Amino acid sequence: MSARITYPVGAVIKVVAQALKSIVDQIPIVISLDQFSIEALSPDKVSMILFSIPSVAFEEYSVSEEVRIIADRDEFVKSLRRASKRDKVTFEYMAGGRELKVRVFNVRNNVEREYAVPLSEVSFDRIGSINVELEVSANLPSSELVSIIKDVSIVGEEMSLIYSSELNGIKVVAHGDLGSYETVLKQFHPLTYLESTVSNTIAKYSVEHLKAIAKLLNLADECSISFGSDKPLKISFEITGGSKVEIWVAPRT
The missing domain is CATH 3.10.150.10 (DNA Polymerase III, subunit A, domain 2)
Structure with a gap:
């Protein structure tokens, strides 16, 4: 071998x-x-x-x-x-x-x-991707997601993603001792794709873990995000040459 x-x-x-x-x-x-x-x-x-x-x-x-x-x-x-x-x-x-x-x-x-x-002498089993249906999917410029993560990290420790058919977009919300943050992501502002199989859903994620993966987003111009109520956040993108990055962040309850 x-x-x-x-x-x-x-x-x-x-x-x-x-x-x-x-x-x-x-x-x-x-x-x-x-x-x-x-x-x-x-x-x-x-x-x-x-x-x-x-x-x-x-x-x-x-x-x-x-x-x-x-x-x-x-x-x-x-x-x-x-x-x-x-x-x-x-x-x-x-x-x-x-x-x-x-x-x-x-x-x-x-x-x-x-x-x-x-190298460690310990062996390991392959993880593989997570097989879970996520109700909301969207594409957006990676730089936009990086900016959102940076802004949210200034405010609080938790970020909420809220989708509603009435809004026809994804609202990003964060609260903390220093204030609050809110922005709405809509088709073409800045989303390039948006689809949902439900009319409403909300999920919360740790800002600390999102900050840790933010620098990876600089590898691609565009990324995809998918989430669902009390389900993990999936961030994925491709790099030139067929390379792929898939990031999963567990929800906060």
Whole structure:
């Protein structure tokens, strides 16, 4: 069981790693025959991030059989801290090894840096996506969602998403000691898509967990959000090359 894979845009994996640093204790990595993925669940089980890159997006993808490893979070993040859009990142693992070799190669100046990321001896089961029907779905520019999360975080610790057919939009509400926040998201202002199977619904989510994943949204121009009453919030988007990010945040009761 061995793997050697090279991805041409190191900055993408760097952003994912930095976001995970504030969410998880360790980095669970799966290198299967057809894709590289990180499937991470926060210790309190409130947030989950599924990040995948198809094998065809790699410059080199040599995998003998599926590899499942748990990388040390801090060392994994450190190995990618200098990765940029011009850097290729190579991951190399040999069966039975206790470290993941990470090589960051800058094409422009022909400089390569190599890191050895410690691995846990603990095995894990793949998480996979959540199979749940969410009544409200919408698309919007990622920058708009980032702005909303930033504004809400100034006010309180909880964000409410309220959909009503009468409003034909999604109201975002937050309250706190410093005041309150409210905005309405409608078709074309700024939603590019809106659909609901119910006439009314409301859900509440932790602002702290939303802040932790906000930087991931910078990877895409547009994202999708889905939610339902007392159900998790799903945020998803695609990155150039077929890569996908799926974020789940459990509701607050």
